[in-house]
Structures are given as structure tokens and as C-alpha cells.
Amino acid sequence: MAADKKANKVVLAYSGGLDTSVIIPWLIENYGCEVICFAADVGQAEELDNLEARALQSGASKLIIGDLKEEFAKDYLFPMIHSGALYERKYFLGTSIARPVIAKHLVQVAEQEGADAIAHGCTGKGNDQVRFELAIMALNPTLKVIAPWREWDITSREDALAYLEAHNIPFPNNNPGLYSRDRNLWHISHEGGKLENLANAPDDSMFMLSNSPKSAPDEPETVEIAFENGNPVAIDGVSYSPAQIVMKLNALGGKHGIGRVDMVENRLVGMKSRGVYETPGGTILYAAHQELESITLDRETMHMKDTLSLQYAKLVYFGQWFTPLREAFDAFFSVTQKAVTGKITLQLYKGNVIVIKRSSPYSLYREEYATFGPSPVYDQSDAAGFIRLFGLSSKVQALIQMDDVKVPQVPIEEIVRD
Structure with a gap:
């Protein structure tokens, strides 16, 4: 076994999906190591069911599950709401923003367990590896860091x-659409399968968190969201924790x-990629937060914030959360x-999402x-005076460029003063 193919104890970022199920026996076979699985509960819901049994069945020595939902909402989602960040005009950064909190706890578990390596199931073509x-x-x-997708021949x-069949490890084949999905408290993403052809519209059966607008209720519903210092704190007058806020609005928005x-x-x-x-829930929160800012932020601060928001979105998307720049932005x-x-x-x-009312003591x-x-x-x-001063540079430039028009031969200061 090559020196770079050795590890004593590896903590694997484990989801229970096909890739990470294969990675457990592959690490044992190729690195001769003990594998400890860490699953971060950032709101995957039923995806965490029977996770321990699957991890042990695949060869892991143990599974550690960390309930990170409240930390994820409070320390990652809420700062992102403050920024108003959207990547390329549309993407609410659902997968991107979950990676730093998962990585933080992967490192903590590795340190607590005395591991010398961390493994992940990210492909060599994606953003998550970065x-x-x-x-x-x-x-x-x-x-x-061990990234099997950059090494193996699968x-x-x-x-x-x-591979799993050859190692006598059962795995349910319950993804007929062959979609690659990522789910957490903030969103669910769908990639691959039929979506790789841009001519294919998404099937309604693919969606998991939202009704089709066509089959949504025929009667509108109103919701009031209260904020304190940019953080959503209550829905219709009832206070909730950060994670509960997101979950309740997910259900309502869906x-x-x-x-x-x-x-x-x-x-x-x-x-x-498509x-x-x-x-x-995120769509509702962004809309409400933006409307509240429209009455509480002065013009110059709002415009500068919009500019920095674009850079913040790139930073989150590019995986640069643990940097001085992100701290400065925050x-x-x-x-x-x-x-x-x-x-x-x-x-x-x-x-x-239609705005009905706006109110703030700081409006x-x-x-x-x-x-x-x-x-x-x-x-x-x-x-009148404001317009003359605001347009002064344009007026001077126009006067100078009037080459084919006979400009009165009077002092320029008199023309400007008119």
C-alpha cells in the first residue's frame, strides 16, 4: 500500500446515499483504516431514518449524528438573509451555505476521535469538493482529505x-429518476437525470417540498413576519426559534x-450545470426582509449593500466562508x-409572494x-437649483462638444450660471 494511501482513522461525511455507502468499504479496502461516519442533521428529515444501521452494515465502526439545525439557521442562514445574497440572480445558495457548518463539525469530530483524515463523497466535477x-x-x-471520486474507477x-453487491452490502435502488439531490432546512436541489437535457421540463413528480402553482390553493393566504435587527423572530404574532421559522415557512410556501x-x-x-x-421558506423570508429594508435603510447604504451582496453570494458559492473577507462582510x-x-x-x-403591509418603528x-x-x-x-448642480457636468460637456453649433461668445461662467 502506497504511503499516500494510508490512514489510521477516517471520519466520513456520511449521508447514507449510494456514494457514501460505497465509500465505507472502499476506504477500508484501499486505506486499511477505521471509518467513523458523521452525519450532520441540517434538516434532511426522513433521509436520516435507519442511518446508523446502514453505516454499520457498510463497515463503519460507528455513526455520529449532530443535530445542527438551529446552529445552521441562526449562524449561517440568518447572516445570509442579512446580506440578501443570490447567486446569478436566482440561486438561494441552499447547498452552498450548508457546507461550512457541516465541515466545521467534521473537523471537530475528527479532532475528538483522534482521526488523521476526513473523507467526502463529492465528485471531481462539482463545487462541493472545493x-x-x-x-x-x-x-x-x-x-x-480523501476524495474517492478523484481516485477510484467507479x-x-x-x-x-x-461494487456493493460484490461486497455483500444491500442497498435500496429507490431513485428511478437518477436525480442527484441535496436537501436541508433551507432547500432541496435536483440535478442530473432528465434535467441534463435543457429541452426537458422538470416532471411535477420530481418536486418534494412544493406544490405546482397550478394545483396550489385557489384562495390566497396572508402571513405576517416580524423581524428584530434583521432576524425573523415571529410568524403571525407567534415567536419561534430560527429553525422553526424556516420549517414553518417551508410548509406554508410549499x-x-x-x-x-x-x-x-x-x-x-x-x-x-442545470x-x-x-x-x-427562503423565498418568503427574502421577500419580507427586502421589503423591510426598503423602509428602514437609507439610499446610499442600500445601494452599497446591493453591491456587496453580489460579492457575498460568490464567496458563499465558492466555499470561502472561513475567511477574513466573510467576517468583514458580516x-x-x-x-x-x-x-x-x-x-x-x-x-x-x-x-x-405579494407585499400587503410594511411597518417599522424605524421607518x-x-x-x-x-x-x-x-x-x-x-x-x-x-x-431647480438641485437639477442645475446635479446636471452641471453634463451641461459643460455638451457645450464643449457643440462643434457645429455656433456657441455665443460669452464667458463660460455666465452660461453655466444660467
Whole structure:
């Protein structure tokens, strides 16, 4: 066995899916190591059922499950809501934002168990390999990282099933659509299978969190979301924990067909890929948070925040969570959220999120200021001077460029002053 193919104890990021089920015996066979499985509960629901039995059956020495739902919502999802980050105009970063919290706990488990390596089941063509490995590198660079998809000769689902059969490890073949899915508290993604052909529309049977807008209720439903310092804290007057907020809005949004996105995105590794995402609760929270910011943030702060939001989305997508840049971004966004307190009422109807009411004790909107009638803070005659000064550079440039027009031979300062 080559020196680089040795490890004493490996912690595997375990999902119970086909890939990680194959990785357990493959690591034992190729690295001669003990395999400890770690499953991060970030809201996969029934995907965690019977996980321990499957891990032990595949050859793991034990399975550790970490309930990370509240930490995930409070320390990762809520800061992202503050930023308003969307990747390439559409993607709510559901898979991307879960990777740092999973990686953090993988490293902690490896340190607690005395492991010398961490393994993951990310493919060599995807983004997740970068996200996991950058996080591990930032948190404990002494840990070896093993990525079987970059080493083995398994190239298909059929190869993987054949490998398990050869090792007498049963595995349920319950994915007839051959979709690659990732589910957590924030979303579920669907890739591969029929979706690889851009001419194929998603089948309604593929969706798991949301009704089709066509089959959603025919009557709209209203919901009020309360925020404190940018964090959602209550739904219809009832307080909930961060994870409960997301789960309840997932159920409500899914009922009304909200949060479906079908997009072709630019992967970090260079290729384009198609993903179909369901983010019902996140879509509602982003809409409500954005509307509350519209009345509590001043213009210049909002515009700068929109600019930085794009960079924050790239940072999350590229797996650069554990960096000084992310901390600096969070510091800026945290300041912007000091006045983002109030309530937003939304109407949910067949895939649409419609704003009904906005209120905040820190609202910068005042009816008496915005009115077209007399106002104590705005004299309409002041606008003439403002427009002259605001357009001064354009006026000077136009005067200079009037080559074929006879410009009066008077001092330029007199023309500008008119």
C-alpha cells in the first residue's frame, strides 16, 4: 500500500446515499483504516431514518449524528438573509451555505476521535469538493482529505451498485429518476437525470417540498413576519426559534407553490450545470426582509449593500466562508441590520409572494414628507437649483462638444450660471 494511501482513522461525511455507502468499504479496502461516519442533521428529515444501521452494515465502526439545525439557521442562514445574497440572480445558495457548518463539525469530530483524515463523497466535477476542502484547510490543515471520486474507477450508479453487491452490502435502488439531490432546512436541489437535457421540463413528480402553482390553493393566504435587527423572530404574532421559522415557512410556501427555480448556473470548477431548486421558506423570508429594508435603510447604504451582496453570494458559492473577507462582510451587514425591525405582511398565491403591509418603528418613510401636497421638509422650488448642480457636468460637456453649433461668445461662467 502506497504511503499516500494510508490512514489510521477516517471520519466520513456520511449521508447514507449510494456514494457514501460505497465509500465505507472502499476506504477500508484501499486505506486499511477505521471509518467513523458523521452525519450532520441540517434538516434532511426522513433521509436520516435507519442511518446508523446502514453505516454499520457498510463497515463503519460507528455513526455520529449532530443535530445542527438551529446552529445552521441562526449562524449561517440568518447572516445570509442579512446580506440578501443570490447567486446569478436566482440561486438561494441552499447547498452552498450548508457546507461550512457541516465541515466545521467534521473537523471537530475528527479532532475528538483522534482521526488523521476526513473523507467526502463529492465528485471531481462539482463545487462541493472545493467548499469542504477549503473549510477543512482553514480549520485544521493537518487533517488529510480523501476524495474517492478523484481516485477510484467507479464511473456510474451501476458501477457503484455492482461494487456493493460484490461486497455483500444491500442497498435500496429507490431513485428511478437518477436525480442527484441535496436537501436541508433551507432547500432541496435536483440535478442530473432528465434535467441534463435543457429541452426537458422538470416532471411535477420530481418536486418534494412544493406544490405546482397550478394545483396550489385557489384562495390566497396572508402571513405576517416580524423581524428584530434583521432576524425573523415571529410568524403571525407567534415567536419561534430560527429553525422553526424556516420549517414553518417551508410548509406554508410549499403549499402555495412558492420557491421553485430552474436555472443554468456557472459552477466554480468552470462548467455550466442545470439545477432545479425548491426554497419555499427562503423565498418568503427574502421577500419580507427586502421589503423591510426598503423602509428602514437609507439610499446610499442600500445601494452599497446591493453591491456587496453580489460579492457575498460568490464567496458563499465558492466555499470561502472561513475567511477574513466573510467576517468583514458580516460586520458591514450586521451594522445595516440595526434598524431592520418591524413587520411585513405578505399574500401567498399560486407561486407568488405579494407585499400587503410594511411597518417599522424605524421607518424612514413618512407620508407627510412623501406627499405631493405641502410638506414641512420639501420646498419644490428648491429642485431647480438641485437639477442645475446635479446636471452641471453634463451641461459643460455638451457645450464643449457643440462643434457645429455656433456657441455665443460669452464667458463660460455666465452660461453655466444660467
